[in-house]
Amino acid sequence: MSSPLARRAQKMRLPFLTQKGQLEVPSPTEKDLLKEDAGVCVFKDPHEELHSLPQPYRMINKLVNLLFDQSWEIIEERDRLREAELSRVQPTIYPPVFQSKLNNVPNCMAISQDYVFIGGAKGFSIYSLYNAKQIYVWDKLKVGVTSIWATDLGTEVLVAPVDGMGIIRLFYLYKDGLFFIKTINEADDTSKQMPCINLEISYGGDFAAFLLQGAGDTWLDVYKLPKESWLKEVEHPQVTTNPKKKVKQPQLNTLDPMASDNLEMDVNVCFRGDVKLSVPVHIMKIKPPKPITGTTFKSPLEVFAKVEGCYGLGSGHNHFIKDSQWEQQAAIFNAMYKESLDGDSEEGPPSMATFHFLLASCVIQMPAEVKSPSGVAGVIGVHWMGHHNFFLYSLNRTLKDKVEPEGVWPCAAPIALSLLSCCCSYLVLACEDGVLTLWDLAKGSPLGVVALPEGCVCQSIHFLKWFVVHEGRNVYPEGPVTSQVTCVVLCTDASLHLVAASRTQGPTIRTLVERPAKHPDEAVCAVAPVQPLPGMVLVFSRNGSVHLLDVAGPQIVCGFAPPRPFHLAAPWKPVFVVSAHQPYFLLRGDRPDGAEATSEARDIPKSVFYFHFAAYPLLEDISRNCSIPQADLPGSASWPQALSLEERCESFLQKRFQKLEHQVKEQEHWTRLRRYSLLLQRENVKK
Structure with a gap:
């Protein structure tokens, strides 16, 4: 008789000999075993027995094996990670030097000069950058502050918190006083409220732009900030108090429950609600570009005859294409990408825009009569989501002036991102196809075009x-x-x-x-x-x-x-x-x-x-x-x-004079072209 160990070894053979009926381990002395059992023995794969199991046991077996294999892979991966971590040189981890303990959740932070501004549940707090000491708390809101901007104006700081309702307020921090300027977009009717979804303040604080969106509409409001008037008004304040209503100073929030009431004596900043500052001046309202439609002109001669100025054509935003041409292009596009377009709904109006305040330079075409001080923004550049063009608008205008871009930079693909350097000398335009264009605004020419690796999106x-x-x-x-x-x-x-x-x-x-x-x-x-x-x-x-x-x-x-x-x-x-x-x-x-x-x-x-x-x-x-x-x-x-300031001014004036001479010649050619088109139209009418 065979032992249990021998029978187990016989069953684990791959492939093994299976007999029909009861199996016994033959003795090694039997020589004619294959001849006698040739009719009753077959070769089988051990996995075939598992496949022959009835449902649901076959599925359970597969799931158990799959779970075991995946678990084993996870264990091996963790072992490799542990070995790699042990062999890797770990960098030195440094702890913080200060800790500010807060009562509410700090949603956002900003730094300007020596101050730290932290937006919280009902307002914002001001802290010292060097010792994390709380200086002041302004907490008069019913909702929390979601974002906060702080711009250095020299010895002053312009603070712009945005609350959870999208309402933006402007504050002016000067020495030991915090002054309230204005609420930009607050409405009496909440249904007509236009939340602010983005804002930008120019370098130096001369201009500010706020992107407002709501009720299916979007636009960009541009303001001129009277910072010179603010400085005079805070240095020589004209206090306007109401004898019937006392100005209540907000209380300082502290974490120490044992703090006494005389803690306010240590506060370095106080709120000056009794001083009114000049409000910003609204100079421009920029709306998203309208979709391109067909022109009503019937012939090119009519276009040349009615368009004034040689810069009307080919500037990136004046295109004269017939409706029939647009219909043909749309039909070709829909036929080519029919499968991809099925089920897609029409796109709504653009909801996001990125904008930058640019200094006047030779790369930006500006009217000759416009004079912008040195170091002050003269142009705002805007690009809307899903559009190819980067629009340039002059800031030297009033609200009554017609809002039209002074220049347009077209790109081969929709612009996804853009960034202006802190010195306002360099601009990067990143398109959706991964191509980046680097502009040197001071010199007035691009530094180059570079493409990200394939599959990378900025x-x-x-x-x-x-x-x-x-x-x-x-x-x-x-x-x-x-x-x-x-x-x-x-x-x-x-x-x-x-x-x-x-x-x-x-x-x-x-x-x-x-x-x-x-x-x-x-x-x-x-x-x-x-x-x-x-x-x-x-x-x-x-x-x-x-x-x-x-x-x-x-x-x-x-x-x-x-x-x-x-x-x-x-x-x-x-x-x-x-x-x-x-x-x-x-x-x-x-x-x-x-x-x-x-x-x-x-x-x-x-x-x-x-x-x-x-x-x-x-x-x-x-x-x-x-x-x-x-x-x-x-x-x-x-x-x-x-270059020095004198050399830069001399070079700029020479380039400007050469450009003016070229513009005069172009204007003369354009005038002759208009006269010739009018003459041809008259001859066509006579015929």
Whole structure:
């Protein structure tokens, strides 16, 4: 008789011998086994027995095997990740230097000069940037502040909070006083309320634009800000008080329940509701471009005869095409893409616009009689969602003037994003097909055109101050440098790219962070440049990590994290702000929910953490020695230097004079062409 172990070994043979009837393990002495059992033995695959199982056992078996295989793959992947993490050199993680404990949820933050503005549940708070001390709280709203802007006006700050209803208010911060200016879009009837979905304030605070949308309509309101009048009015205030109604000062919110009432004596800023400031002047209302329709002109001669000025044709926004031509093109398009268009509804009016305040330069055509002060915005550039054109409107107009663009820059594809540098000298237009156009507005010519890798769609663009690598470290060249631009592009697939261009060579593109195909939790969701550190950007990942990336490497320098048990509640949309001039950045941290939270953390729902780059040993030397004279750099003689103000004015005047001469000649040719078209029309009528 065979043993149980021998019978088990016989069954595990692949393929094994199966007998019809009862199976026994034959002794090795039987020589004619195959001859005797040839008629009763068959060869079978062991998996065939599983396939022959009845339902639902066959399906259950497949699901169990699939679950086992997937679980085993996950286990192996975790082991590989654990081994890779152990072998990888972990960057140094730095804690914050200050912590602001808040009563309400900080929805948004902004930094201007030495102040930090935090939008909360019923208003906004003002803090000191250097010690995280609360200076003032303005909390008169019924809804929370969702976004806040703070613009430096020199010694003053213009604050623009937007609440949850889309209502925007303007405040003026001067020394120890906070002044209310005006509510821009508040309506008595809530059904007619036009929420503000975007705003922009010009460099220097001379103009402001607000994108309003509601009730199926969208437009852009442009205001001129009387900042000179504001300064005079706050220095020599004219107090207008009402004896029947006392101005109630808002109370300061503190976290210390034992704080006494005399805490208001330590407040450095007070609200001056008794002083009225001049309101902004509405100068322009820009609506989305109308869809192109056919012209009523019957012949080209009629077009030349009735259009005034030689700039009416070919300027990007005056096209004379017949209705029949549009119908033919629409029929061809619908026939070619019939399958893709089935079931699609008609697109509504454009709901989003991006706009920038540009300085007057030779690339922007302006009327000869318009004179704009140096350093003051003279043009607003607008592009609407889904449109190919970038429109340029002059800011030297009144509300009675007809709103027409002075210039149009057409693009080959719809413009998805655009960004203006902080110095207003460079502009980037990113199209939906992944093509980026870099413009040097000061020189009046493009620096180049570059295409992102195939499949990458631009999500955000960030300018970096021009830097060079000298003796293994990143430094800023001292003195002005022209026609040199560097920007970081974050794509929708979480890949990060560095784009650089200069006058002497064409644009280049380099990948900094690849798309995380196997580890989606490491995907980059936000990027912020750090101006005090040359060539450095903050990178926020979906797993909640915050790292400082050196784009010259590229390599991770260090990391930042709030103290435990705080973490980022929404890592894919972090709430942070980076100072443009001081080595600080602020990050919102949330306490964990559940048993992990300590008693102290439960009492403080939200906190804002202050990180100071110069306070960390690894970054202290970089922040202090971040510039170098251009004479010490190799090849400094070939660097493009910025011209002096007199040389720039002389060059601009010469180019302007040459352009005026060319315009006079074009106008003469246009006049002759109009006369000839009128003559031909008269002869056609006589015939």
